[in-house]
Amino acid sequence: MPRIHTANRPPRWIVSAAVLVAALAILPLASIVDVTVETPWSTIVAMIVRPRVGELLTNTILLVALTIPLCTILGVGLAWLTERTDLPARRVWAVLMTAPLAVPAFVHSYAWVSLVPSMHGLFGGVLVSVLAYSPFLYLPVAATLRRLDPAIEDVAASLGLTPWQIFMRVVLPQLRLPIWGGALLVGLHLLAEYGLYALIRFDTFTTAIFDQFQSTFNGPAAYTLAGILVLCCLLLLAVEAGTRGGARYARLGTGSARTLRLRRLSRTTALICSLLPIATCVLALGVPLTTLARWLIIGGAEVWHADDLAPAFSQTLIYAAMGALITTLAAIPIAWLSIRHPGKLVRVIEACDYVTSSLPGIVVALALVSLTVRFAYPLYQTMATVMLAYLLMFLPRALVSLRASIAQAPVELENVARSLGRSPAQALWAVTLRLAAPGAAAGGALVFLAIVNELTATLLLAPNGTRTLATGFWALTSEIDYAAAAPYALIMILLSLPLTWLLYHQSQRSLGR
Amino acid sequence: MSTLDLRSVSKSYGAVLAIDRVDLKVAAGSRTAIVGASGSGKTTLLRLIAGFEAPDTGAVALNGKTLADQNVFVPAHHRHIGYLPQDGALFPHLSVERNIGFGLARDIPGRDARIAELMDLVALDRTMLKRWPHELSGGQQQRVALARAMAQRPQLMLLDEPFSALDTGLRAATRKAVAKVLSESGITTILVTHDQAEALSFADQVGVMRNARLVQVGSPAELYARPRDPATAEFLGEAIILPATLNAGWADCCLGRVAVDDATRSGPAQIMLRPEQLQIATDGTGCPGIVIDIDFGGSTSALTIQVAERVILARCTNAQMPTVGATITMAPTGLAHVLDERI
Known part of the structure; x- marks a missing residue:
């Protein structure tokens, strides 16, 4: 006999809300597939098999193949120096190594292009990418290094391994998960970034799609390129998932881990080792900041046009605040479900949310342009569409911290609330969400700051006349008015500093420090 | 009159049967303990x-x-x-006062008075109403809950x-306080625990759970004295389980001839004695055995005794304490319990 009631199933409205968000999340992918399917096969083949696509593919592969290993070496090296040695001022370096994240990627390349105007192509692309994105590897690797059980290394030493052998055979294998995770993040950024490569005149799929879109608007050529880019992203995800391995390197056994012993560096070694963080700081922080300072001095008071800056600033704040709020609210159902009712459906919903957010902003934007133009024209170039794009792109940022904080709110408290006469929804609201509020706020802040620095989707989707700090900066650099663009970059960096601090703080706190 | 009535309730999670055809009646105002190992x-x-869950059947x-x-x-x-x-x-995230008031509607008259009354009921000082949960001791937290x-x-x-x-120490005191509050208010109570001593001391009715089944329900004294099978017997306390031959209310076993609580059965069976039923006989009568170990426990100590081919457990008071290696004689007091033959 079929059961008509199910006490331990989640409320229907929560499941519906989560499914709705997942359905929205799958829209861009479906739309790209749809357009590609509708285009005659011969046209697609003609558009794919041409030298231009081969060139873009070569560029993209070279960029990924060079940047990821360089980021990994730099990130692991710096993390080891700041976490496992007594390098002078290592805590200061730890903060400074995170700081380049506060500088939007396109501001990095703006700085380099105005410092070395001749810089362009693959070399420039790889250099700026490594500087802008290596913190994505540094942060998780440093966090894991701090958490490793020192007893394992002691045992390895007692078995006769030299320090170098210990690093290669004991420490490095335990860093596999953070390295893979960080490399995936860097890879997805390399595929998605537009501003950085456009400024440095290095053609990738993303810049080509953007150019194509500007010349032919809603044409199939842009969609074909977007389709290839999507395949690249999915390939990257598949490679990472296939090679990451399932091993968890958590401490076995009970009791708290002994504190790590730091490796003593001799004076000379410390001096030589300090060169790495110094050089990184000069290139990743010094160059953007001095360039910015130079342009601000050259521009003087004239570049601070309150008429232009104030609206851009307030518009940015409005977009970011609304986007953060909507995204956080949309993340609640799936975050709660994934903790309280994990199951097959919930995993599928989560996968939908994550896959879309790993697609480049340009693909999401292009898909939303196509969808609104074809099916919902009144929504084309409206704030609603921009918000939807932000939601799809940044949902996981809200999801991750919300989920972690819901997991810390014991389910028993919800049970007690229900035994005291609250419905499941009321219990969720009165207890769990109150306790998860700090996590929700942290997730919301991450989304907020992602929107502040978002360029591509905003350029494509925002209503005419919209000028955020990022699009304002972009418009001015496109006119080669670098001095006028500087105040926009400075405000974006200042707004992003809390993000950097938050990330640094989270990586410390996750280890109970 | 029975207030709570469970009829043939089953529940499984996937392939795992968590509850298998459980029947249970709980009388109004009574205290029932469900005791079982974890899982x-x-x-x-x-x-x-x-x-919080719905039964599959029942x-x-x-x-x-x-x-x-x-x-x-x-x-x-x-x-x-x-x-x-x-x-x-x-x-x-809520103070003591708001924790207690959580289940009370905001606008009912006399809400504050009711909260204060509840504080008195659980013997907590009213000045604690403004405290936060983390500022309370474990026992105080339980009283607020x-x-x-x-x-x-x-x-x-x-x-x-x-x-x-x-x-x-706090456990026994809190348990007594909770039991007192609940019985004074006449609230029917069900306690779930893995601690058999707690179950036996707390409840009017004890149910023993094993492998998803409620294997036996009864009063604490009945369950302790007359468990149905060896596993229940040993779960509820130390037990001496011996093979015996029954005949008209007597059993022949390695301890000699022992009176049993079932005169109707005859033939081979298993009988159970509690260690406190075996006492050292001072007059030299009874069954001889060799003391092979003594676990000193203050007022009473546990003796491990070799009787013929078997090793059994007995208790003795400090005053009677033999030495290891000594031969003693023992005589069972009271009736031995005949365990179900099925098992």
Whole structure:
């Protein structure tokens, strides 16, 4: 006999809300597939098999193949120096190594292009990418290094391994998960970034799609390129998932881990080792900041046009605040479900949310342009569409911290609330969400700051006349008015500093420090 | 009159059977303890009664009103069943006052007075109302949790190992205090625990759970003296289980001829004695045995004794203490219990 009631199933409205968000999340992918399917096969083949696509593919592969290993070496090296040695001022370096994240990627390349105007192509692309994105590897690797059980290394030493052998055979294998995770993040950024490569005149799929879109608007050529880019992203995800391995390197056994012993560096070694963080700081922080300072001095008071800056600033704040709020609210159902009712459906919903957010902003934007133009024209170039794009792109940022904080709110408290006469929804609201509020706020802040620095989707989707700090900066650099663009970059960096601090703080706190 | 009535209730999670055809009646105002090892299904049983889970088959009724069966399911928040979980589970973001008032509507008259009354009931000082959960000791937290559950005057209170997180001394005191509050208020109570001593001392009725089944229900004294099978016998306390031959109310076993509680059965069977039933005979009569180990325990000590081919456990007072290697004689007092032949 079929059961008509199910006490331990989640409320229907929560499941519906989560499914709705997942359905929205799958829209861009479906739309790209749809357009590609509708285009005659011969046209697609003609558009794919041409030298231009081969060139873009070569560029993209070279960029990924060079940047990821360089980021990994730099990130692991710096993390080891700041976490496992007594390098002078290592805590200061730890903060400074995170700081380049506060500088939007396109501001990095703006700085380099105005410092070395001749810089362009693959070399420039790889250099700026490594500087802008290596913190994505540094942060998780440093966090894991701090958490490793020192007893394992002691045992390895007692078995006769030299320090170098210990690093290669004991420490490095335990860093596999953070390295893979960080490399995936860097890879997805390399595929998605537009501003950085456009400024440095290095053609990738993303810049080509953007150019194509500007010349032919809603044409199939842009969609074909977007389709290839999507395949690249999915390939990257598949490679990472296939090679990451399932091993968890958590401490076995009970009791708290002994504190790590730091490796003593001799004076000379410390001096030589300090060169790495110094050089990184000069290139990743010094160059953007001095360039910015130079342009601000050259521009003087004239570049601070309150008429232009104030609206851009307030518009940015409005977009970011609304986007953060909507995204956080949309993340609640799936975050709660994934903790309280994990199951097959919930995993599928989560996968939908994550896959879309790993697609480049340009693909999401292009898909939303196509969808609104074809099916919902009144929504084309409206704030609603921009918000939807932000939601799809940044949902996981809200999801991750919300989920972690819901997991810390014991389910028993919800049970007690229900035994005291609250419905499941009321219990969720009165207890769990109150306790998860700090996590929700942290997730919301991450989304907020992602929107502040978002360029591509905003350029494509925002209503005419919209000028955020990022699009304002972009418009001015496109006119080669670098001095006028500087105040926009400075405000974006200042707004992003809390993000950097938050990330640094989270990586410390996750280890109970 | 029985208030809570479970009829043939089953529940499984995937392929794992958590509750297997459990029948249980709980009388109004009584205290019932469900005792079992971890994984025996006792917590699932509690969750089914609370309404956090729905049974796959069977029916749950309270005061004649069906809470769950094939067609009906009353969700937890409509059941008015109090629930006191393991660690109290106070809402960490609410003060003591707001924790206790959580289940009370905001606008009912005399709300503050009711909260104060509940504080008195659980013997907490009213000045603690403004405190936060983390500022309370474990025992105080449990009392606040009890007051919170009592606020809506439940007909039934479910206690899910609420004392296990407390220190040994505090545990007994808190258990007594909770039992007193609940029986003075006439609230029917079900306690789930893995601690047999706690179950036996707390309840009027004890149910033993094993492998998803409720294997035996009865009064504490009855269960202790007349368990149905060896596993239950040993779960509820130390037991001496011996093969014997029954004949008209007597059993022949390695301890000699022992009176048993079942005169109807005859032939081979297993009998059970509690160690305290075996005492050292001072007059030299009874069954001889060699003391092979003594576990000193203060006023009474546990003796390990070799009797013929068997090793059995007995107790003796400090005054009677033999030495290891000594030969003693023992005589059982009271009746030995005949275990079910099926098992």
